[in-house]
Amino acid sequence: MQFKNIVGLDSTKHHLINLVAQDRIPHAIMMNGHKGNGGLPLAIAFAQYIMCTNKGTTDACGECSNCLKFSKLQHIDVHYSFPVISDPDLEPLSVNYLKEFRASFVKNAYLDITTWLDDIEAGNKQANISAKECRDIIRKIQLRSFEGGYKFLIMWLPEFLGKEGNILLKLIEEPPAQTVMIFVTENYDNVLGTIQSRTQLINLPPLQDAEIANALIANGVAEKTAMQIARITEGNYTQALQAMHHEEESHFAMFRDWLNVLFTNNGPGITNWVMAIAEKPKETQKQYLSYVVTMMEHLIRTKWVGKENLLLHPEEDAVLEKMILKNITEEKANEIAQFAADNIYAIERNANTKIVFHSLSLQVKDVFAGKSLYL
Numbered sequence: 001m002q003f004k005n006i007v008g009l010d011s012t013k014h015h016l017i018n019l020v021a022q023d024r025i026p027h028a029i030m031m032n033g034h035k036g037n038g039g040l041p042l043a044i045a046f047a048q049y050i051m052c053t054n055k056g057t058t059d060a061c062g063e064c065s066n067c068l069k070f071s072k073l074q075h076i077d078v079h080y081s082f083p084v085i086s087d088p089d090l091e092p093l094s095v096n097y098l099k100e101f102r103a104s105f106v107k108n109a110y111l112d113i114t115t116w117l118d119d120i121e122a123g124n125k126q127a128n129i130s131a132k133e134c135r136d137i138i139r140k141i142q143l144r145s146f147e148g149g150y151k152f153l154i155m156w157l158p159e160f161l162g163k164e165g166n167i168l169l170k171l172i173e174e175p176p177a178q179t180v181m182i183f184v185t186e187n188y189d190n191v192l193g194t195i196q197s198r199t200q201l202i203n204l205p206p207l208q209d210a211e212i213a214n215a216l217i218a219n220g221v222a223e224k225t226a227m228q229i230a231r232i233t234e235g236n237y238t239q240a241l242q243a244m245h246h247e248e249e250s251h252f253a254m255f256r257d258w259l260n261v262l263f264t265n266n267g268p269g270i271t272n273w274v275m276a277i278a279e280k281p282k283e284t285q286k287q288y289l290s291y292v293v294t295m296m297e298h299l300i301r302t303k304w305v306g307k308e309n310l311l312l313h314p315e316e317d318a319v320l321e322k323m324i325l326k327n328i329t330e331e332k333a334n335e336i337a338q339f340a341a342d343n344i345y346a347i348e349r350n351a352n353t354k355i356v357f358h359s360l361s362l363q364v365k366d367v368f369a370g371k372s373l374y375l
C-alpha cells in the first residue's frame, strides 16, 4: 500500500512523511477517522514508507523487497490485530484469521467491519479483541525483529478492546526500541481512555466529494455518476466503492438480458436492448463493453482453472456456466471479447452507438450460432 493509492488525506500524508524525515516517529499513534476515511490503508502505507529501503520524498518505492512483502501484508515484522469472533474450535487470536484478513484487505483496502465480519462468516457472533490477543501482542512485540529493523503493531479498531486492553498499557508506555504501534479507530470515544492518553492522536481530515469522485473516475466510473456517488456517500469511500459495484451490477443485468435475447434470437428483444443501451452515457457504454471482455476472460479461465479460483459473484458464475453448457468455447469467447474490445474504440471515435450495438449484437448472435466470421 503506497500513499498514492490512498484517496485524499494529503495533509496527513505530509505530516507522516515529515515525521520520518525528521526522525521523530512516535512509538504509539492513534489514527482517528470516520468509517471509509482510509485509516487502515494509511497506517499500512505509513509502516511501508518507514520500512521501504528506497523511499522517495513523497512515497515508498513500491518495488523493494520490503514493499513487495507489504503488498500482500506479509512482512514478518508487522503484526496485525483486529476484531475476531470466539469460536469453540479456534482461539480468538488475530493470527488465526490472518489469512482471511489478508485476502479481505487485498480485495478491498477500504474494508469495513461489516464486510470483514461477513468475510469470516461471523453471523450473529460478537466480535472483539480479547485478553488472549493482548497477551499474544505483548509476546510478539517483545521478540526481536526478524530483519533487524523496526517492528510494528497495526491494530485496526481498538474500540473493540474491552477493559482487557489495559493489559497493553505497559507495552504502550515502554515499548522495546524501534517499535511502532499504530491504532486505527473509527470511534475514538469508545477507545479506552487509558489508551487514548498514551497514544499520539492523528485526526484524519474528512474526504472531500471531489477527492472521492476523482478516485471513482480513475476506477472507470463516468464523471456524472462519480459525482453523484461522492455526494451521496459523504466522505465514506468504502460506501462509494460499494455504490460503484452496484453500477457494475447493472452491467451484469444488461449482460444477462443481452444473452437472453441473443440466445433466443428474439429480434424485437434485441432492438429494445440496443435502444436502451444507446441512450446511456458513452462512458457507461464503454464500461459495459469492458465488462463483456472481462466476463469472456472469466469464461476462458473458468474452463482452464475452474471457477473456484475466480472471485465471481454467484450470479455471474451461473451465467458463465450456462454459456459453457450452450457450447460457448474458449475460441468463441475470445472472439466475442475481440468484438467488444473493437467497439470500445469505435465508440471513442464517435461511431453511431445504435449501429455499434446493433451490429455487435448480430456478430455475437452469429458466434453463438456457430456462424463465426473468423473460425
Ligand SMILES: [Zn+2]
Pocket (backbone or CB within 6 Å): 051, 052, 053, 054, 055, 060, 061, 062, 063, 064, 065, 066, 067
Ligand atoms: Zn520500497
